[in-house]
Amino acid sequence: MSAAVAGRPPRIAIFGLLGSGNLGNHGSLDAMLWFLRRDHPEADISCVCSGPETLERQYGIPATAMTWFQAYGPGRSRVTTIARKIFGKFADLVRMPLLLRRYDLIIVPGMGVLETTLELNPWGFPYAVFLMCLSARIVGAQVAFVSIGANFARERSIRYLFRNAARMATYRSYRDSYSRDALRQMGLDTSNDAVYPDLAFALPEPKEPESRDPRRTIGLGVMEYHGASTDRSRSDEIYTEYVGKIVEFARQVVDEGYRIRLVTGDPADEAVVTAISDDLRRTRPDLVDERLVREPADSLGELMEQLAGADLVVASRYHNVQSALRLSKPTISVSYAVKNDILMEGMRLAEFRQPIKDLDVTRLMDQLRALEARAGGLEAVMREKNAEYVEQLEQQFAVLSDRFFGAGRPVATGSDQ
Known part of the structure; x- marks a missing residue:
């Protein structure tokens, strides 16, 4: 099914922990924006993210906070902050579908969105990504998880949120076989999911500096x-x-x-x-x-x-x-x-x-x-491996174009790295 709608450009939201200063997450965003602007310049692109003001300033594209609490901030005391967090969880049940109904496609570009490798609260980002996928299904928007990272979540609540968020996605690919296997171990059928390299391998190499310090x-x-x-x-x-x-x-x-x-x-x-x-x-x-x-x-x-x-x-x-x-x-x-x-x-x-x-x-x-x-x-x-990774990511971009934009480009399958 294509994200394009007759008579207007496709409306796309890029979703994730963006605008918070994590350079790796922004590298995945950069790669996705590069693909969209190169192959689908007609697309109307926005972001739903954790740091909308910063992202708008850096990228010049519209951005909205992914949760009510991020949009309105803490209270003046610890008690009021906790109360606002609790209220925000319920407010997002209404806010997220209203926010996503304006989009045709929500893209989660790379990043370790289904990982627990660092400290993680189940009611933080795991809840947000689950609610995003549920809301997209309610309003009829498509969701694409593109070259994402994942690991087996030992906490039952996080495992539930990750598994069911991924189950509701229209398209899933992973940046390595380990991530795909993690979702399978959490109970998701991944037999039709592909593996491609990390999106950041699509970024161009900078030029070597003209003059280098002679010291190692x-x-x-x-x-x-x-x-x-x-x-x-x-x-x-x-x-x-x-x-x-x-x-x-x-x-x-x-x-x-x-x-x-x-x-x-x-x-x-x-x-x-x-x-x-x-x-x-x-x-x-x-x-x-x-x-x-x-x-x-x-x-x-x-x-x-x-x-x-x-x-x-x-x-x-x-x-x-x-x-x-x-x-x-x-x-x-x-x-x-x-x-x-x-x-x-x-x-x-x-x-x-x-x-x-x-x-x-x-x-x-x-x-x-x-x-x-x-x-x-x-x-x-x-250098040889980098050339392979770039080619594999071009294959994935062709898949995305064919599936979501009806571009009719040649479609290739993912690599089982």
Whole structure:
């Protein structure tokens, strides 16, 4: 069924945790907007998201808050804030269908929309995405989950919301087989669902900088890591341990003559950046100014431009790792989820990873030296894989065009990566 309606352009809403500063989510949005504007410039595009004011300012497209509470904000006290949150859950039962009835198609572009790899409240985003899918069905709009990420939700309430949200979608594809298998394990029939690469692999590579610092540069991607939903009781302990180890790694990297370019993926990560900078200013005051670089990025494109000047990358956030791989940069993943490991395996870099919860700084330094020694050969393999990923995403764009826009382009099936 096509989203196009005779006599007017198709009206499309892009739905997700957008406008909140997460660069990875915005990278998925950038890729989807690139496809829509290239192949369907007639489409009328809006966003239903978590940060509408920020998104409108950055992208210049209309945006609406996905929930009543996000639209109207907290009260003046803790009690009134809780009351407004409760009221908002009921208000959204009416508000969401009224909001979505103006659209023909709601697209959820990539992102880990069905994941519990970080702390997650079932009445937050899981409830919002479920209510969106239910409301779309009520008003007759179509929903497309495009190259999304998922994992098996251990909490029964979240599992219920994820499974039934996905069941109501018109189209589903996943960024890896693990995500598709997770939905199957949660009770969804995924036999007709396809697997394609992460949408951000469709983003163009930035040009290499005209002049590069002659010193070896490490792109170091950090994150404010507190564990997953099941780690709530130890979240502060997990964070403190991670910061201590990543600070020690930065100190050793500087001592070995490397230059560090710090990168992040979310505003919350700035706390870790500050911890590294403060430590080096205290312990290596004569080196910090020439060997530590930090330039905030406002988009995944800007982050990729920064990483283009790095020789090697060590990162934790999924889209920090993905961006480095998109640039064919030899990379080590300090992985906080299986999705990181899948990225690395796809690029034939499985040996250059370790879990964030068991981070071993000595081993990380050994991996860094081994990575540098083999960089040339690894880059050639990564460039070849990137070309494959771009082609597979073009196939998915053809599928979307044929299914939702009646474009009649050649249709290809997904890849079972």
